[in-house]
Amino acid sequence: MRCQRGSVILYGTLLFLIWNAVLVLFLRARLPDQGTKRVPNNDDNTDVVGEVLRVADMLEKELESQNKILMEIQKLKLGRCAGQKKLKPMLPPDPVISVLVMACNRVTVRRCLDKLIEYRPSAELFPIIVSQDCGHAETADVIRSYGSTVTHLMPVDLADVAVPPEHKMFQGYYKISRHYRWALNQVFRSYSAVIIVEDDLEVAPDFFEYFRATLPLLRSDPSLWCVSAWNDNGRQGFVDPSGSRLLYRTDFFPGLGWMLLRELWEELEPTWPAAFWDDWMRKPEQRRGRACIRPEISRTLTFGRQGVSLGQFYDKYLQYIKLNSDFVPFTQLNLTYLKEDVYKKSFQKEVYDAPAVSFEDIQQGALEGGGPFRLQYSSKDSFKVFAQSLGIMNDFKSGVPRTGYRGVVTVFLKGRRIYIAPPPGWTEYDPS
Structure with missing residues (x-):
């Protein structure tokens, strides 16, 4: 706007100079030729001519002076406008990602909220x-004690859900599924990307940095359908302690702090299940061959032993999950290696180029070199035997092992990377 105002002033000055120039030319044209001999006239005529010449000379000098001033104004204007363009480039706005905390009857939700508020870089970019x-x-x-720092929603329908008689003991799972559907419908009215956090999760210092950096991948790669902060096998001793920057693709839906887009919710909402929504998400009909991004070291930690699952897996696995403590500047890293066309090829090469070892070699510490190594399984049963013996989670959901990608589960044992992999040529999961 300032540059436009300067242009108006400049053009006005230019018109003034042109008028002066025309006036000088007019006066000079009215004078007799200096090279011809004038017929003597009376003294009055001589005085008039002299005065006109003097005024014309003054105007001509003033015109030259104003022309110099005009050139200086033009230089200053160009420099100032160029400086403004340099200092204020047109940048895309930072994306807004809402954080949806699913709560019920845990007063320890304070632990969850305190960490979210402590670590979020902006209340405007990450509304809670x-x-x-x-x-x-x-x-x-x-929740109300946080005032305007968070938005508190409460569904109107709190009644029990009508369930089949044989599912009476699962009433809690039906209520959870109903709550998820209601809450996501509310939030996606205003936001296009949402991170779902349960009230018993504590987040890592780079939790928001991680999701901000992976959002462009989720939006641009149709083979992805979520980003999760969770590693199901992320216990201390099963992850690379220096691997805080490592990210993977996984065919297993991890949950426990995960991001989805409005487009996915519009796809899922019409057939949202009455109960057991997370296992429903893991079925082939919903997954449709898509993957999630997950970290080597988890960005969430669950502290909720008591719940509708009655502490299933908590005592043996979940309480020992390692929570990342180092801040990784993910937004400054190149994460394009996670795109499907790049990742699939490089991952398979690394897995199947790794030397095959036996389970006995691992048990007896007979591995030579720094790895990675490949431990091959031939069936679900053989995988379960290996997983049980090694101490990682051994269950399948719709045929997919936890953290699996194209049938491969990666763990870090005694300082070495181990790929628990199906034979070469693997094609698809067996959901039976």
Whole structure:
């Protein structure tokens, strides 16, 4: 706007100079030729001619002076406008990613919220919405104590869900699924990307940095359908302690702190299940061959032993998950290696170029070299035997092992990378 105003002034000055120039030319044209002999006239005529010549000379000098001033103004204007363009480039706005905290009757939601608020870089870019089911008064008081720092939502329908008689003991799972559907419908009215966090999760210092950096991948790669902060086999002693920057693709839906886009919710919502929504997500009909991104070292830690699952897996696995403590500047890293066309080829080459070893070699510490190594399994049963013996999670969901990518599960044991892999030529999972 300032440059435009300067242009108006400049053009006005130019018109003034042109008028002066025309006036000088007019006066000179009215004078007799200096080279011809004038017929003597009376003294009055001589005085008039002399005065006109004097004025014309003055105007001509003034015109030259103003022309110099005009050139200086033009130089200053060009420099100032160029400087403004250099200092204020047109940059795309930072994306807004809402954080949806699913709460019920845990007053320890404070631990979750405190860490989210402590680590988020911007309240505008990462608005926190707490959706509280159950109507638990003490938990509601805790959430309200944060004032305008968070948005507190409460669904109206808190009644029991009508369930088949044989599912009476699973009433809690039906309520959770209903709550997820309601809360996601509310949030996606205003936001295009959402990170879902349960009220019993603590987040890492680079939790927000991780999701901000992976959002462009999720938006641009149709073979991805989520980004998760969780590694199911991320216990201390099973991850590379120096691998805080390592990210993977996985065919297994991890959950426990995960990001999805509005487009995916619009796809899932019409057939959202009445219960067991996370296992439903893992079925081939929903996954459709798509993968999630997950870290080597988890960016969330669960502290909720008590819940509808009655602590399933918590005592043996979940309480020992290692939470990342180093801040990784993911937004400054090149993450294009996670795109499917690049990742699939390089991952398969690394796995199947690795020397094959036996389970006995691993057990007896007979591995030579720094790895990686490949431990081949031939069936679900043989995988379960290996996983059980090594101490990692051994269950399958719709035929996919936890953290698996194209049938391969990667772990870090005693300082070496081990790929537990199916035979070469693997094509698809067996959901039976």
